[in-house]
Amino acid sequence: MAELKNYHTIRYGTAEGELQFGHITQDNVLSAVMLRNGGSLKHYITLDATGEKHRKHGTICRSPGSFQVRAGDNVDEDHPGVYIEAVSGDLVLRAPSGRVRIEGVNIDLVASGADGQNGVVNINSNEKVIIKSQTIDVSSKVSTKIFSEKTVETIGRGILNMYGGLVDVADGATSVKGSKGGSLNEEQQKA
Amino acid sequence: MIEQGLFKRYFVGRDGFIWWIGQVAPESSWKDNKAGAPVGTNSDIKGFGERYRVRIMGYHTANIDEIPDGELPWAYVMYPVTAGGGGRSGSQSANISQGDFVFGFFMDGEDCQMPVIMGILGNNEYAAVSKNITKARFVPFSGYTENDNVSTTALKTEQGGQVVEQTGAQTTEGKTEAQGDNTGESNNKTVIEAVTASTAIKDAASEVAAEEQSQPIAEPEDCEPIPTGRIQKQIQNVIVEIQKLQKSQYKYSLAVKNNIGDIQEEINNKIEKAQKFIAENMKWIFTQIEKFVINTVNKGMKKTYFLLFPNERPQLKVAVDTINDLIACLFRKLIGGLLQQMGSFVKNAAKKVINAAECVAENMIGATLGKIISQVQNTLNQALSSITSLVGQAQSIVNDIVGTITDVLSFLSCEEEPKCSEVNEWNILSGGNKLSKGDIESIIGKSKNFAKGFETALENAQGGAEGLLDNDFSDAFNVDGCSIGPLLCGPPIAEFFGSGTDAVGNLIIGTAGEVLGIDMKSFGIGYDSEKTFAKVKDQCGKGKGAVIRPIVEDYTDDDGNIQSGVVDIEVVYPGTGYLSAPDGSKGGNEYTWADPDDSIVKKPNGDYDVPKPPGNIIVVGPGDEVTIPPGTIVVTEPIEGDQGGGEEIIGGNPVTVERPGKFTSPLPDFNRVSGDYPSESNGSYPVILYLCEIFIDNTGINYSFEDKVVIEPDIGAKAEAKFDQQGRVISVKVTEQGEGFTEYPRLYIRSETGYNAQLRPKLCIDRVGSDELKQPTSQDKVVRVIDCVGKF
Numbered sequence: 001m002a003e004l005k006n007y008h009t010i011r012y013g014t015a016e017g018e019l020q021f022g023h024i025t026q027d028n029v030l031s032a033v034m035l036r037n038g039g040s041l042k043h044y045i046t047l048d049a050t051g052e053k054h055r056k057h058g059t060i061c062r063s064p065g066s067f068q069v070r071a072g073d074n075v076d077e078d079h080p081g082v083y084i085e086a087v088s089g090d091l092v093l094r095a096p097s098g099r100v101r102i103e104g105v106n107i108d109l110v111a112s113g114a115d116g117q118n119g120v121v122n123i124n125s126n127e128k129v130i131i132k133s134q135t136i137d138v139s140s141k142v143s144t145k146i147f148s149e150k151t152v153e154t155i156g157r158g159i160l161n162m163y164g165g166l167v168d169v170a171d172g173a174t175s176v177k178g179s180k181g182g183s184l185n186e187e188q189q190k191a
Numbered sequence: 192m193i194e195q196g197l198f199k200r201y202f203v204g205r206d207g208f209i210w211w212i213g214q215v216a217p218e219s220s221w222k223d224n225k226a227g228a229p230v231g232t233n234s235d236i237k238g239f240g241e242r243y244r245v246r247i248m249g250y251h252t253a254n255i256d257e258i259p260d261g262e263l264p265w266a267y268v269m270y271p272v273t274a275g276g277g278g279r280s281g282s283q284s285a286n287i288s289q290g291d292f293v294f295g296f297f298m299d300g301e302d303c304q305m306p307v308i309m310g311i312l313g314n315n316e317y318a319a320v321s322k323n324i325t326k327a328r329f330v331p332f333s334g335y336t337e338n339d340n341v342s343t344t345a346l347k348t349e350q351g352g353q354v355v356e357q358t359g360a361q362t363t364e365g366k367t368e369a370q371g372d373n374t375g376e377s378n379n380k381t382v383i384e385a386v387t388a389s390t391a392i393k394d395a396a397s398e399v400a401a402e403e404q405s406q407p408i409a410e411p412e413d414c415e416p417i418p419t420g421r422i423q424k425q426i427q428n429v430i431v432e433i434q435k436l437q438k439s440q441y442k443y444s445l446a447v448k449n450n451i452g453d454i455q456e457e458i459n460n461k462i463e464k465a466q467k468f469i470a471e472n473m474k475w476i477f478t479q480i481e482k483f484v485i486n487t488v489n490k491g492m493k494k495t496y497f498l499l500f501p502n503e504r505p506q507l508k509v510a511v512d513t514i515n516d517l518i519a520c521l522f523r524k525l526i527g528g529l530l531q532q533m534g535s536f537v538k539n540a541a542k543k544v545i546n547a548a549e550c551v552a553e554n555m556i557g558a559t560l561g562k563i564i565s566q567v568q569n570t571l572n573q574a575l576s577s578i579t580s581l582v583g584q585a586q587s588i589v590n591d592i593v594g595t596i597t598d599v600l601s602f603l604s605c606e607e608e609p610k611c612s613e614v615n616e617w618n619i620l621s622g623g624n625k626l627s628k629g630d631i632e633s634i635i636g637k638s639k640n641f642a643k644g645f646e647t648a649l650e651n652a653q654g655g656a657e658g659l660l661d662n663d664f665s666d667a668f669n670v671d672g673c674s675i676g677p678l679l680c681g682p683p684i685a686e687f688f689g690s691g692t693d694a695v696g697n698l699i700i701g702t703a704g705e706v707l708g709i710d711m712k713s714f715g716i717g718y719d720s721e722k723t724f725a726k727v728k729d730q731c732g733k734g735k736g737a738v739i740r741p742i743v744e745d746y747t748d749d750d751g752n753i754q755s756g757v758v759d760i761e762v763v764y765p766g767t768g769y770l771s772a773p774d775g776s777k778g779g780n781e782y783t784w785a786d787p788d789d790s791i792v793k794k795p796n797g798d799y800d801v802p803k804p805p806g807n808i809i810v811v812g813p814g815d816e817v818t819i820p821p822g823t824i825v826v827t828e829p830i831e832g833d834q835g836g837g838e839e840i841i842g843g844n845p846v847t848v849e850r851p852g853k854f855t856s857p858l859p860d861f862n863r864v865s866g867d868y869p870s871e872s873n874g875s876y877p878v879i880l881y882l883c884e885i886f887i888d889n890t891g892i893n894y895s896f897e898d899k900v901v902i903e904p905d906i907g908a909k910a911e912a913k914f915d916q917q918g919r920v921i922s923v924k925v926t927e928q929g930e931g932f933t934e935y936p937r938l939y940i941r942s943e944t945g946y947n948a949q950l951r952p953k954l955c956i957d958r959v960g961s962d963e964l965k966q967p968t969s970q971d972k973v974v975r976v977i978d979c980v981g982k983f
Binding site: 024118127150 | 286334335339340341342343344345390393395396397398399400401403406408409411412413448464467468471474475478481482485486489492493496497504512515518519610612614617619620621622623701703704705735736738764765766767768934935
């Protein structure tokens, strides 16, 4: 009983490609439907019927060449031309040997978490993050920090305005001797 | 003709209905009848569509000299009613190839010039089908021409097989006189194409599709300060890929899946790709260390700022800026050399590592960081001298900074952010897993040890710093407690991930290689039923398809505390092909590196040669460690120049040879009587399984109250189902548990009315004492479980 079997497998095919219904894969999963290229070892689409949660009733599209979707010629503005939704679970986009490119008239990146741990946009880079635009607004509800271990440079080639209800500036020297007034920045420098 | 003229009515069926059987002629005689590619108008199509030349038995001879293929009649094709005839764009194409045996009738009765093909008599896997077109006809030959590429879905992965030659014809040899010796070699007897293209034979494309490697998914650096798991996974992946390529020289089943002419070039490509991936991850670590170093230096230097008057501070600022630049420059150069370094590591790993355990990645990281530490210290010593000269009293501060840098890795011990993904490894087939985070304390310890070995003079970081990271990683592969050699393939292990720690158990494997259950040896602590996942991991990748889920419950530990642990598993799919006991093969990384009949040679420097199947010449040198299959003995022969030889190598255990020599890898006799391995004394124990619970995967519909649960085989077990008003299964109670399940039972409900209920058994275990085992009636109820806990 352990090894899945199906005595009603159907195949249509030629040397170039085939369509199978109900075959058992080499990793012992029942594939309800499989469409594959006879000229390639890894070119297929399968609709699986058994296996792990993601695999059972899941779809795998595998191709050594690119996987392309072009759609939406007739779609109205503001309607999705291509819609991909992970009903539960994560949406993972990987390009371990290439770029991830996102292009649009506008790009919305929205993280909406229900609690204090979620709703985070994480941008990690091991070389450089470049943001260029005609105007850049960085706005936060509570606090904004710009931090570098080495150097922070703020340059306004025309004008540099720095405003604050109360302004507090401290340098490294205050970490030992301290200033007259004392401030949060100064305390941070001493830390 | 007079008779025909008198009585022939020229209506199909009214002049008699004449059947025929024939063979479709080679396609060179009919393919021009079709266009072959879309054309502008029908004037570009030479023929009339779906027509084939057919050599008809009893009407045409098998001898092509008497009737050439080009002179055979054209046969039309009759389609089934489901195919359509072209009207309203309804049509199907015929799927007829050369060599096919077809049958039909003559539309023109006894004139026999207008054959119609009604059907095809398909091949079967035992039919002797020649690869090439035979000189004589009416012999099965391949539908592929010499120009064609055989479909990857029809390439068999195993050589050999039986064929049934054509018999029953006129001669004693079973062939007609015309066929004689002109029938060619049957192709499917030895290798290549599965002649039916059915799904019954394992094919290359299907096997490749089932061999997808897991890939690491990147996480934010707060979740993964040292990407040890990612590096380990990439090492594993490249090692397995290289091993497959190397073994394909000796094994047909691998060669058919790797149609590569220049294997070394392909291996180099794999190494290049892997070194890039590993270097990317190492760069994350380097940038983190850079951050720590700059932070430490700037914090230390802040203590000097107050010593200078404000008018002197611009000079100080320049000095601090220079130091920061120097550090940044050093790391830039270190990172610049990473790619080359990782290439060196991967090349070494490919020869030395069969099982890329976590410690391999840790050792590599430790070795690399060890060198960084000493180099960073040296650079800082030089760089901080400018501060010392500017601020006279600063020497002690400089010493403090340099001293602190030795703790460069301690910052990596920070706790991970609470909201990190539980899954950071993905396989499109088998799904998610959690990569190891690595033992940071262990890495720190290793890096400090390695650092001692890197006490070399550092060139000025501002000057050419090529070779800053020169490191052959030879030490990284030779660390006590880090086993990188091949593992003995045995039963799979259960992995629990997502939350909690320390749950371990021995999987129980049935007679058909399926997972029946688990014997938990430790429930572990801290498991969350919503965030705990389980996988069956086969170290050698022999078994496939098992799906298990953990059962997380509270239990009272030995100290009387309530803990949440994995107390059992559900077997969702039992899978197949898992080993219940070691079979002599070896491997790791979920790949079988050496088969039981392979001979293995390990070089004195730790490099492994590709395992050789029986019948290959193996040349050995002094110090080589040779392992040949158990039960075999070889004596080495002298190599060229009559050197060495004459050493006896007894199979089963590694033997270190002292003289050069060569031998032919022996073929073991697996029919000999072998001992019960492993015996109870070396790690196995018996269990008896009973049916303890039945899960409902699908309630089904329309069952009635008298419907019965069927258990196959039942081994004395019985169960009763309850249904709701709509006939859905709402519960199944095990009324008799049975005893002695050795295979996964099939459960269903026998019903005149119901549909689609899916039930799944849960087998529980009783350990059996040795006394009970002596009873013959108990023996066939016993499943032996290998105690794997702590062995892998």
